[in-house]
Amino acid sequence: MAESEGNQGEEWKEYKLQKDTELRFEVEQNASVIVKLKDGLAEIFGTELIRNHNYTFTSGAKIALFTWHGCTVNLRGKTEVAYVSKETPMITYLNTHAALEQMRQQAESEGTRGPRVMVVGPTDVGKSTLCKILLTYGVRVGRRPTFVDIDVGQGSISVPSTVGLLQVERPADVEEGFALLAPLVYHFGANTPGDNLKLYKILTSRLAEVFNQKCKNDQKSDVSGCVINTCGWVKGDGYECIKHAAKAFEVDVIIVLDQERLYNELVRDMPSFVKVVLQPKSGGVVERSQNFRRTARDERIREYFYGFRNKLYPHSFQVRFADVDIFKIGAPAVPNSCLPLGMTPEDNQTKLVPVQPSLELAHHLLSVSLAKDRRDDLINTNVAGFVCITNVDMERRQFTVLSPAPRPLPRRYLLLSDVQFMDIK
Ligand SMILES: Nc1ncnc2c1ncn2[C@@H]1O[C@H](COP(=O)(O)OP(=O)(O)OP(=O)(O)O)[C@@H](O)[C@H]1O
Ligand SMILES: [Mg+2]
Structure with missing residues (x-):
């Protein structure tokens, strides 16, 4: 394994890979790395690379570039590590x-x-x-x-x-x-x-x-x-x-x-x-901290609203309390003795609990159910998409929501998620 320290420079660095080897690298936090295939054939997680195309990877990305036949690649940007390995799964x-x-x-x-x-x-x-x-x-x-x-x-x-x-x-x-x-x-x-x-x-x-x-x-x-x-x-x-x-x-x-x-x-x-x-797992997979996972989750939500690398502009609009019905699936656990006769604690897990508008809903993610009618099975119906409540105005009785699509919401049934998202850049 020919290991090198992280690459710090803005210069292109060239790697020549033998057949059946991979170049592994990890992008430094808040940095980006560009990879370019110069010669031969190579793939990243199954997808073939186009020659002389600049591929950009951002903060924290962990990548393995593999070649079946041998190749030359150039890499530029700040990496935590970058090395060629023969031990690939x-x-x-x-x-x-x-x-x-x-x-x-x-x-x-x-x-x-x-x-x-x-x-x-x-x-x-x-x-x-x-x-x-x-x-x-x-x-x-x-x-x-x-x-x-x-x-x-x-x-x-x-x-x-x-x-x-x-x-x-x-x-x-x-x-x-x-x-x-x-x-x-x-x-x-x-x-x-x-x-x-x-x-x-x-x-x-x-x-x-x-x-x-x-x-x-x-x-x-x-x-x-x-x-x-x-x-x-x-x-x-x-x-x-x-x-x-x-x-x-x-x-x-x-x-x-x-x-x-x-x-x-x-x-x-x-x-x-x-x-x-x-x-076996690949030697290139490294453990990610709880913090990294949290950030990754936030990033996924951001990407949902703002698109990959901020290519989209989400919409922000008001929704009147009267125009939506919010439910949470599953009621909090209660002692068996408090349950109605014949009901088990498990039944509680699929109960649709109406949620009243309140300031506590701010920043929560809500799924917009495709159910047309309250009699539809909200649990087994797929969702049209998601909105995030960015503000609750109790006086005017309306929410402000962040949404990938313009108003109005396609349906009135919303399902509350525990997941929260702070819409700050
Ligand atoms: N062969 C490899 N070489 C280098 N990095 C890799 C390799 N395979 C996966 N990775 C990287 O390791 C990280 C973890 O991989 P992945 O997300 O596939 O793991 P997982 O088992 O699905 O994790 P989780 O339990 O969080 O779902 C990712 O950043 C991925 O890009
Ligand atoms: Mg996974």
């Missing part, structure tokens, strides 16, 4: 892709469905990145796999506190990730499944149901299968959530990153037709 990941592709071909010839894959493991092992790589490889061979993200903390389909599903039609953009065209998103309302396990399981099942429906109507999606990203909570109730998702989606393959214990538990608990495989 990419070959394992490519083999996984090849095996999935074989399953798709078999599905095609036998008229059955394609592979449903779930990626699990503790936090910071590269789960989301592996999902991105497998999906991108799938698209690159002409498939149309579905990305299912049930990580309510660090998911990449929508804002934190949601789960969602996205049909992937193009490789992930090297800088921006997957194009988020028409994702299907559901409101959960918190950053960790533990805040409402019942709701979390309901939503996982709902996504599976929607995906099955899609497969029925679209053979290409059916054959292409799906890749499910999960959160890093793998013990106790977290493990129960993984088992639940595996069952709901009827997964064929579970890839366990980096944890033998979890692997053994799943081998023990999964039916024999589920292939459970243990794979």
Whole structure:
């Protein structure tokens, strides 16, 4: 491993990579780094680089640029570290892709469905990145796999506190990730499944149901299968959530990153037709602090409103209290003796509790439900998008909201999330 200190200069630095090696680098906080492929072929997390194109990565980004055939790259900007490594999991990941592709071909010839894959493991092992790589490889061979993200903390389909599903039609953009065209998103309302396990399981099942429906109507999606990203909570109730998702989606393959214990538990608990495989994490994945995670969540919300690198202008407008109905899913836990007869504490977790306008709502994120009617099932209905309450005027009885779309709100039912966002630059 040829390691170098962080790059501090504004000069281009050249790296010559042998075949099957990767250049790993981490961008310094509040800095940016430009990478340019000069010669040969290279890819970043599954997406091929265009020669002589400047790719920019910003504060804290951790990147591995891999080459199957050898290449020359130039890099400029401040990095914490930048080094070439021969120990890359990419070959394992490519083999996984090849095996999935074989399953798709078999599905095609036998008229059955394609592979449903779930990626699990503790936090910071590269789960989301592996999902991105497998999906991108799938698209690159002409498939149309579905990305299912049930990580309510660090998911990449929508804002934190949601789960969602996205049909992937193009490789992930090297800088921006997957194009988020028409994702299907559901409101959960918190950053960790533990805040409402019942709701979390309901939503996982709902996504599976929607995906099955899609497969029925679209053979290409059916054959292409799906890749499910999960959160890093793998013990106790977290493990129960993984088992639940595996069952709901009827997964064929579970890839366990980096944890033998979890692997053994799943081998023990999964039916024999589920292939459970243990794979290493990349040496390039480093642990991120709680603070970094919080900032990453804020960044995702900012990106939702302001677009990637502030390309969009969100709208800010008033909404009268009378024009909306706000609900929170799940009532606070109460002692069993206080519950109405026949009701269990679990029933409380799916209760729709009306929320009265108050100053406390300021800065909260709200999902705009697509439900048309109060009789619609608000839990199982997907959302149109999100607004953030930036001000509450109790006298005039109106909120000011930040919204990606102009007024009016498309529907009147809003679901309150625990997640807050401060709209300051
Ligand atoms: N092979 C790699 N080389 C270098 N960096 C990598 C590699 N794979 C992933 N990373 C980086 O490591 C960080 C963590 O990766 P990723 O988000 O995929 O992990 P995760 O297991 O999904 O984490 P979480 O538990 O937070 O969801 C990211 O910044 C990602 O860019
Ligand atoms: Mg992740």
